[in-house]
Amino acid sequence: MTKADYDVLVIGGGPGGSCAAAYARKNNYRTLVVEKCAFPRFRIGESMLPTSNAILRDIGVWPKIEGAGFIPKYGAMFYLANSPEEKEIDFRNSLVPGLESTFQVERAKFDAILLNHALELGADIRTPATVKSVETDGTVNHVEIETADGCERVTARWVLDASGRDNFFVTDQKRALDPPRLERKMAVYSHFRHVARPSGRRAGHTIVVRLEDGWFWIIPIDEERTSVGLVTTIEAMRRAKVEPEELFRQAVESSSRLRELMAGSEATMSFHVTSDYTYFRRELARERLLLVGDAAGFFDPIFSSGVYMSLWSAQRAVNLVVRADAKDRGLSERERRDYTRGIKRHAEVFCRLIEMFYDNRSFAVFMCEQVPWNLAPGLTSIVAGHAKLTWPLWWRFKIFLLVCRLQRRFRTVPPLDYAARPKPRPVV
Numbered sequence: 001m002t003k004a005d006y007d008v009l010v011i012g013g014g015p016g017g018s019c020a021a022a023y024a025r026k027n028n029y030r031t032l033v034v035e036k037c038a039f040p041r042f043r044i045g046e047s048m049l050p051t052s053n054a055i056l057r058d059i060g061v062w063p064k065i066e067g068a069g070f071i072p073k074y075g076a077m078f079y080l081a082n083s084p085e086e087k088e089i090d091f092r093n094s095l096v097p098g099l100e101s102t103f104q105v106e107r108a109k110f111d112a113i114l115l116n117h118a119l120e121l122g123a124d125i126r127t128p129a130t131v132k133s134v135e136t137d138g139t140v141n142h143v144e145i146e147t148a149d150g151c152e153r154v155t156a157r158w159v160l161d162a163s164g165r166d167n168f169f170v171t172d173q174k175r176a177l178d179p180p181r182l183e184r185k186m187a188v189y190s191h192f193r194h195v196a197r198p199s200g201r202r203a204g205h206t207i208v209v210r211l212e213d214g215w216f217w218i219i220p221i222d223e224e225r226t227s228v229g230l231v232t233t234i235e236a237m238r239r240a241k242v243e244p245e246e247l248f249r250q251a252v253e254s255s256s257r258l259r260e261l262m263a264g265s266e267a268t269m270s271f272h273v274t275s276d277y278t279y280f281r282r283e284l285a286r287e288r289l290l291l292v293g294d295a296a297g298f299f300d301p302i303f304s305s306g307v308y309m310s311l312w313s314a315q316r317a318v319n320l321v322v323r324a325d326a327k328d329r330g331l332s333e334r335e336r337r338d339y340t341r342g343i344k345r346h347a348e349v350f351c352r353l354i355e356m357f358y359d360n361r362s363f364a365v366f367m368c369e370q371v372p373w374n375l376a377p378g379l380t381s382i383v384a385g386h387a388k389l390t391w392p393l394w395w396r397f398k399i400f401l402l403v404c405r406l407q408r409r410f411r412t413v414p415p416l417d418y419a420a421r422p423k424p425r426p427v428v
């Protein structure tokens with residue numbers, strides 16, 4: 001095998017990078033993780049999917065996650081801003097066993113646990129350090145790393161780029177994107193104290209409040225703090241002609257449901273804005289480099305698929321590296337194509353859900369109290385992250401999407417009233 005400083009160099013110590021490093025170490029690879037930020041660092045994306053649990057168990061970090069005091073998550077509640085309709089997704093009703101619960105996490109803490117785990121498994125971690133360039137000669141990658149002490153060059157047989165949405169090095173491959181499928185969106189968010197929480201089993205649910213042209217997430221991240229964010233279109237933001245924080249406040253005021261939940265709440269940090277985050281890169285692998293997690297693509301936060309996709313793609317990427325190494329070569333054209341297709345096929349399931357959510361008529365089908373033909377348990381499994389569509393899930397999903405399509409032309413279920421006004425405030 002070609003000589004290099006490392007077998008695997010991972011760019012980025014987020015969930016995708018740490019998970020890739022953990023799998024690499026499980027295969028005894030000499031592994032280096034290069035992370036730009038000193039940890040712990042803030043990250044948005046606090047709601048996990050139950051399908052992540054199995055991967056976290058597989059890399060051996062699950063006991064640390066269970067012991068970290070994160071809030072158990074058993075499902076999600078979907079509400080309309082000003083109408084009484086509500087829908088609960090309870091993971092214990094899933095068709096697929098083993099998806100009953102997961103956690104809501106503060107990402108600074110969660111990501112640090114994962115990165116530390118990779119370190120304990122024997123990965124070298126360089127942080128704060130930034131990868132500035134990657135050049136390959138076909139058998140080895142030459143990587144330039146910048147730290148406070150200056151620049152360093154290392155070689156690695158494989159590079160796994162898990163650098164998130166940041167475009168750390170722009171190559172033709174990383175520039176080429178799939179044609180956009182979803183409208184350009186933005187999110188305005190912060191952490192709050194004193195946000196109302198349901199009691200009992202629902203206390204850890206993600207709450208989604210659907211507005212006419214956007215939605216709010218409400219995610220409890222510890223006993224005190226709750227992550228709250230508004231997602232809307234960039235176009236709606238432009239039309240509003242106010243600062244993002246003001247738009248957030250106006251949107252809360254426009255909804256009786258949100259006013260109730262947010263009454264007396266106070267932000268514990270300044271507001272963050274993330275915009276135009278939806279993209280997928282055209283190709284996700286080269287001969288000795290694979291894109292993992294958000295570096296490959298990200299659609300939308302609504303079904304909390306981001307972290308799961310990062311962990312799942314990390315697992316696949318390392319499997320592929322191991323298989324190619326067994327033949328002592330880089331990735332064949334076919335392997336690169338299969339990797340790209342495999343990730344996109346998985347992401348496509350979430351994309352279908354996302355498209356359904358943003359279509360006002362289709363969303364009425366999702367919100368139906370009794371989804372007919374026993375589709376609900378299948379749908380619950382997919383919302384829990386089971387994007388591998390086995391036959392019982394596949395046919396249920398297909399029929400659900402078909403009913404959604406029908407709803408766009410005919411009225412198969414009663415439509416929802418998105419434009420309802422908030423209840424007037426009581427006069428004191």
Ligand SMILES: Cc1cc2nc3c(=O)[nH]c(=O)nc-3n(C[C@H](O)[C@H](O)[C@H](O)COP(=O)(O)OP(=O)(O)OC[C@H]3O[C@@H](n4cnc5c(N)ncnc54)[C@H](O)[C@@H]3O)c2cc1C
Binds near residue numbers: 132310
């Ligand atoms: C508004 C919003 C809400 C979201 N909500 C959810 C949610 O509820 N649940 C969910 O699962 N997902 C959510 N996501 C998505 C989630 O944030 C991401 O999918 C997830 O963080 C991706 O993990 P990653 O490891 O691929 O990338 P990241 O977590 O972004 O980690 C990448 C790391 O790479 C480092 N890096 C970047 N460039 C370099 C470089 N050149 N050299 C060295 N290091 C570098 C960065 O510092 C970073 O630490 C949300 C996203 C958005 C935009």
